[in-house]
Amino acid sequence: MNQIDLSVNYLGFNLRNPVIIGSSGLTDSVEKIKNLEKFGAGAVVLKSLFEEQILIESVKIIKENQTDYPGVDEYIAAYTRDHYLEDYLKLVEESKQAVDIPVIANINCISDNDWISFATKIEKAGADALELNIAILPSDINVNSTDNEKKYFAIIEKVRAQISIPISLKMSDYSAGLANLIQQLSYTGNVDNFVLFNRYYRPDIDIDTLKVITSSLYSMPSEISTSLRWIALLSGNIKKELVASTGVHDGRGVIKQILAGASAVQMVSAIYKKGAEYINVVLKDIEKWMKEKRFESIDDFKGKVSYDQAENPTVFERTQFMRYFSNIK
Numbered sequence: 053m054n055q056i057d058l059s060v061n062y063l064g065f066n067l068r069n070p071v072i073i074g075s076s077g078l079t080d081s082v083e084k085i086k087n088l089e090k091f092g093a094g095a096v097v098l099k100s101l102f103e104e105q106i107l108i109e110s111v112k113i114i115k116e117n118q119t120d121y122p123g124v125d126e127y128i129a130a131y132t133r134d135h136y137l138e139d140y141l142k143l144v145e146e147s148k149q150a151v152d153i154p155v156i157a158n159i160n161c162i163s164d165n166d167w168i169s170f171a172t173k174i175e176k177a178g179a180d181a182l183e184l185n186i187a188i189l190p191s192d193i194n195v196n197s198t199d200n201e202k203k204y205f206a207i208i209e210k211v212r213a214q215i216s217i218p219i220s221l222k223m224s225d226y227s228a229g230l231a232n233l234i235q236q237l238s239y240t241g242n243v244d245n246f247v248l249f250n251r252y253y254r255p256d257i258d259i260d261t262l263k264v265i266t267s268s269l270y271s272m273p274s275e276i277s278t279s280l281r282w283i284a285l286l287s288g289n290i291k292k293e294l295v296a297s298t299g300v301h302d303g304r305g306v307i308k309q310i311l312a313g314a315s316a317v318q319m320v321s322a323i324y325k326k327g328a329e330y331i332n333v334v335l336k337d338i339e340k341w342m343k344e345k346r347f348e349s350i351d352d353f354k355g356k357v358s359y360d361q362a363e364n365p366t367v368f369e370r371t372q373f374m375r376y377f378s379n380i381k
């Protein structure tokens with residue numbers, strides 16, 4: 053048997069392995085990124101530049117600097133935005149100089165307004181690709197799903213017009229017509245791959261204080277099933293790379309997602325809990341499994357248990373536990 057080859061194609065880059073460290077505080081400094089590379093990360097996605105945060109920063113500074121001069125508010129808003137952005141661009145530039153693995157910038161956005169011009173600066177700073185984390189919570193009772201989904205199309209069209217580096221779209225699973233939406237987005241030619249899915253902030257209620265609190269910040273391994281289902285259902289139909297995110301906590305999780313048809317995976321919670329060294333453990337576990345199964349490359353098993361290739365694919369479509377309900381007393 054030949055040497056095990058873990059390399060994969062991702063957004064036109066040859067990654068040494070499919071384990072990407074997702075956007076988070078794990079990727080907010082050059083030192084942390086160097087460490088992630090050292091322990092084997094295939095690529096990194098930088099922490100998000102938040103559209104929301106940029107606006108809040110501007111308002112905060114304006115409030116602190118109340119003046120009567122006309123036009124000053126706009127000046128301060130623009131200054132603050134640029135300042136905040138400068139730090140981000142520095143992170144992109146310095147990370148690119150410090151590591152050989154691809155560095156993907158990330159913007160968290162909800163509109164196609166103000167922030168779009170930032171994409172050009174990010175490209176100029178040297179980012180290998182841009183991941184758009186389009187965070188649309190369909191919570192407005194006056195907005196129907198078509199209008200919510202239009203935002204995705206508007207954003208990617210405007211960003212594509214600004215930059216030529218690959219664009220990755222990190223989505224949520226909140227969509228009534230998810231499969232069709234992803235297919236239509238793939239047809240636009242404005243997106244190079246899809247990250248399924250972002251894990252949103254989860255609220256909880258403290259029954260002692262009667263206050264809203266943050267539920268678990270980190271995912272559980274059992275949360276893998278949502279992205280696994282959709283990667284399996286879509287990988288045979290969508291002619292773009294699909295990248296799994298949420299609930300990938302170990303080598304087994306990576307293997308499952310690739311069997312379902314993922315091109316790569318993103319890991320965050322498990323690395324927060326176990327440290328950058330754990331990437332090495334994950335990679336070793338994948339290699340061990342590949343040896344046992346006599347697979348020499350990732351392509352040898354990619355998609356083998358996708359909807360199109362699994363022996364019993366309807367399980368991916370099953371929504372009811374009918375059989376179990378009738379048997380479990």
Ligand SMILES: Cc1cc2nc3c(=O)[nH]c(=O)nc-3n(C[C@H](O)[C@H](O)[C@H](O)COP(=O)(O)O)c2cc1C
Pocket residue numbers: 074075076077099100158160185222249250251269270271272297298299300318319320321322
């Ligand atoms: C502490 C923390 C910070 C995060 N920050 C970001 C962020 O800035 N941008 C983003 O797109 N996703 C962010 N995420 C979401 C992760 O990139 C990822 O999609 C999510 O945690 C699911 O993956 P996991 O199950 O491997 O943790 C964050 C997650 C955590 C736990």
